[in-house]
Amino acid sequence: MKNYIIGIGGTGAKCLEHLLHCCSAGLGPDNLWAGMVDQDEANGNVSRTKILLSKYMNLRSTLRDENIHDLSSESNLFKTNISANNDSVWLPLKGADPTLEQVINYNVLKPEVKGLIDCLYDPEEKMQNLSEGFRARPNIGAAAMLATTSNEEDPFWSQIYKAIDAARTGEQVRVFIISSIFGGTGASGFPNIARRIKQIQQERNVNSNFHLGGALMLPYFNYEVPEENMDGELFAKPEEFLDQTKGALEYYSKLFEYNKIFDQVYVTGWDPLSKLPNFKMGGNLQNNPPLFPELYAALGALRFFSSENTISENQEIFHISKNDGDDILWSDIPNVSNSLNSKDYISQLIRFSFSYNWMYGPSLTGSWSKIKKYQNEHWFKRLIYKNTYNPDTKSCEVGHERYQEIISLMQDYCQDVLTWFTDMQYSTVANTDQKMELILSDFFSEFSPKNVSKRVKIKEKLNASEKNQFNKLINDSKNLKLLNVMNNISYKKIYKGQKGLGVFMDILFRSCEQ
Amino acid sequence: MSMKNIFRSVLLSVIGLSLLGWVSFSFTALNALGPDGDSNLLQWYFDNLVQSEEITASGMPWEDLAVSLYNLLTQMTTVLLSISVVAALIWSVASHFLNIDSPGKAKFYFIYWLIFTGIFMAAIVGIVFWFTKSAAFNAADYLSGSGVTTISAISFIYYFLVYYLGILLGTARFARSSILFGNKLPASDLL
Numbered sequence: 001m002k003n004y005i006i007g008i009g010g011t012g013a014k015c016l017e018h019l020l021h022c023c024s025a026g027l028g029p030d031n032l033w034a035g036m037v038d039q040d041e042a043n044g045n046v047s048r049t050k051i052l053l054s055k056y057m058n059l060r061s062t063l064r065d066e067n068i069h070d071l072s073s074e075s076n077l078f079k080t081n082i083s084a085n086n087d088s089v090w091l092p093l094k095g096a097d098p099t100l101e102q103v104i105n106y107n108v109l110k111p112e113v114k115g116l117i118d119c120l121y122d123p124e125e126k127m128q129n130l131s132e133g134f135r136a137r138p139n140i141g142a143a144a145m146l147a148t149t150s151n152e153e154d155p156f157w158s159q160i161y162k163a164i165d166a167a168r169t170g171e172q173v174r175v176f177i178i179s180s181i182f183g184g185t186g187a188s189g190f191p192n193i194a195r196r197i198k199q200i201q202q203e204r205n206v207n208s209n210f211h212l213g214g215a216l217m218l219p220y221f222n223y224e225v226p227e228e229n230m231d232g233e234l235f236a237k238p239e240e241f242l243d244q245t246k247g248a249l250e251y252y253s254k255l256f257e258y259n260k261i262f263d264q265v266y267v268t269g270w271d272p273l274s275k276l277p278n279f280k281m282g283g284n285l286q287n288n289p290p291l292f293p294e295l296y297a298a299l300g301a302l303r304f305f306s307s308e309n310t311i312s313e314n315q316e317i318f319h320i321s322k323n324d325g326d327d328i329l330w331s332d333i334p335n336v337s338n339s340l341n342s343k344d345y346i347s348q349l350i351r352f353s354f355s356y357n358w359m360y361g362p363s364l365t366g367s368w369s370k371i372k373k374y375q376n377e378h379w380f381k382r383l384i385y386k387n388t389y390n391p392d393t394k395s396c397e398v399g400h401e402r403y404q405e406i407i408s409l410m411q412d413y414c415q416d417v418l419t420w421f422t423d424m425q426y427s428t429v430a431n432t433d434q435k436m437e438l439i440l441s442d443f444f445s446e447f448s449p450k451n452v453s454k455r456v457k458i459k460e461k462l463n464a465s466e467k468n469q470f471n472k473l474i475n476d477s478k479n480l481k482l483l484n485v486m487n488n489i490s491y492k493k494i495y496k497g498q499k500g501l502g503v504f505m506d507i508l509f510r511s512c513e514q
Numbered sequence: 515m516s517m518k519n520i521f522r523s524v525l526l527s528v529i530g531l532s533l534l535g536w537v538s539f540s541f542t543a544l545n546a547l548g549p550d551g552d553s554n555l556l557q558w559y560f561d562n563l564v565q566s567e568e569i570t571a572s573g574m575p576w577e578d579l580a581v582s583l584y585n586l587l588t589q590m591t592t593v594l595l596s597i598s599v600v601a602a603l604i605w606s607v608a609s610h611f612l613n614i615d616s617p618g619k620a621k622f623y624f625i626y627w628l629i630f631t632g633i634f635m636a637a638i639v640g641i642v643f644w645f646t647k648s649a650a651f652n653a654a655d656y657l658s659g660s661g662v663t664t665i666s667a668i669s670f671i672y673y674f675l676v677y678y679l680g681i682l683l684g685t686a687r688f689a690r691s692s693i694l695f696g697n698k699l700p701a702s703d704l705l
Contacts, residue, residue: 377617378688486615
């Protein structure tokens with residue numbers, strides 16, 4: 001089965017961020033192609049996901065190399081083979097800072113068409129530079145999207161064509177689109193890209209094996225817009241989100257009534273809305289925190305890709321809700337399938353990240369002269385020494401650059417996991433009556449909501465009493481102490497075919513299982 | 515804590531104990547059968563452990579003394595082997611509960627092992643002392659100075675080795691750095 005996911009706009013990119021972490025925990029399908037669509041190429045949300053995607057693919061390919069480091073096919077760590085185009089973000093309008101007028105060649109249009117355009121778009125909308133997205137104007141986004149070429153030569157669309165061709169040859173293909181229903185890029189991209197995909201499917205006469213799913217994010221956050229210096233600017237206004245959503249839902253209601261575009265649609269919203277402290281119109285400063293509802297969309301996508309998900313002939317629309325209270329609990333997180341318990345896998349990844357970042361990663365970092373003090377310990381001999389020993393040089397090479405690079409990449413990734421979850425936990429409920437204490441994070445992190453570039457600061461080192469809080473890390477869970485992790489890494493079975501640092505990484509990951 | 519790993523440790527510890535422990539078991543069984551007038555063992559006892567002159571002077575029958583000596587050794591080795599087995603099993607199980615929660619921490623528990631082993635060795639010395647100076651056995655009064663030293667030295671070394679092999683195989687894998695030469699154990703992945 002081939003799986004494709006497309007995150008449209010800032011929200012789509014953020015949902016992809018959740019999905020990538022879930023895939024590294026083992027909740028994803030065997031393979032997945034990931035792409036993003038955003039006109040605002042420098043958008044902080046998109047850049048963050050782009051970097052994460054690249055880290056994921058880099059680490060996975062390094063740790064699943066049958067010749068040097070191999071986690072083995074039995075391992076759930078970085079299970080999903082994610083691929084992407086060289087540039088994982090598709091810009092509908094390429095070129096330097098185009099305006100809508102330029103995109104539709106307004107100046108050469110016939111007067112009557114010009115008149116029609118004038119009715120549909122304000123002068124500011126026509127002149128708005130689009131390099132930072134469609135600024136919550138789906139009418140601009142829709143025109144821009146439709147004006148783009150979606151032919152087979154385009155690297156992004158070529159993947160869609162390949163997917164449809166694969167379905168024609170009998171392979172099961174599932175494509176999933178995530179975006180927000182409000183805003184600009186997502187709201188305009190979701191229906192237009194979906195319809196274009198369906199159109200290609202019909203052109204190629206593919207009537208079976210191809211399934212299209214989507215996740216629509218209803219309003220789930222807002223922010224305060226500063227009053228100064230905003231005159232004449234186009235930007236997403238939170239007070240318009242609900243009206244936009246109402247209009248969009250009416251549109252989708254009509255669309256879905258007459259046209260079966262999606263096989264499954266997952267709709268998610270949030271009440272009360274999360275309050276973001278920083279407003280940025282676009283660009284690299286628009287670096288919004290990961291929020292809990294986005295995790296729902298990501299898990300919806302993973303459910304769609306799950307082999308246990310049987311897709312019916314009729315279009316299905318799913319919605320999900322959390323418990324009625326203000327507390328957000330682990331039990332509010334849905335499972336991907338009967339065999340994939342989201343809480344178990346995500347909490348395992350968090351424990352792994354903690355253990356690796358503060359306990360084991362630092363022991364493996366540095367030159368051999370620093371690392372060798374652990375050489376007599378059982379876990380080191382069994383998992384590291386044997387698997388990084390070079391018989392030619394008769395030495396353990398874990399201190400060499402090529403091993404250190406992987407060790408450092410993993411540490412970096414583990415910090416991303418801890419930052420992601422902690423940021424989500426803090427930011428989803430900040431300035432609301434809600435409570436979210438899925439993990440105990442106060443002792444290892446500091447939260448500065450105003451600091452856009454580094455909202456969550458993960459402590460570099462933990463003292464002994466802080467490390468001891470590991471057993472309380474996951475709330476609503478059985479206690480797993482660091483002593484248990486040490487015990488587990490000494491006894492867990494090494495899978496056949498595991499090699500190099502893949503042995504240690506997988507054993508540590510499995511040792512963090514509840 | 516995984517009970518499976520603890521049972522595994524107990525099993526390995528029993529294997530380690532039995533590597534040398536069978537000698538003590540056989541010796542105890544041999545002594546329990548009582549003296550045999552023609553046996554070399556009895557001859558060795560009279561040549562090396564007892565004061566022949568004092569026995570002759572006291573008029574004590576040699577046969578009674580032999581029975582008493584065999585009883586003394588049977589009971590003493592039974593107690594010594596039992597305490598070695600119990601100590602090794604206690605350590606093997608307890609090693610799973612040592613708070614070794616991070617790399618490099620196991621070696622700090624060497625001091626725990628040293629204290630535990632010290633207590634065990636003191637117990638060995640105490641038991642040997644009690645039996646060789648006991649009024650409960652007539653034979654104890656007729657043990658020579660060199661005989662007591664021989665019994666003490668052999669017991670001290672032998673039961674330490676029995677105990678050591680028990681804990682060497684039985685100690686939790688992650689705690690092996692906390693025992694003497696624990697990390698030199700060959701085929702440590704299998705044990």
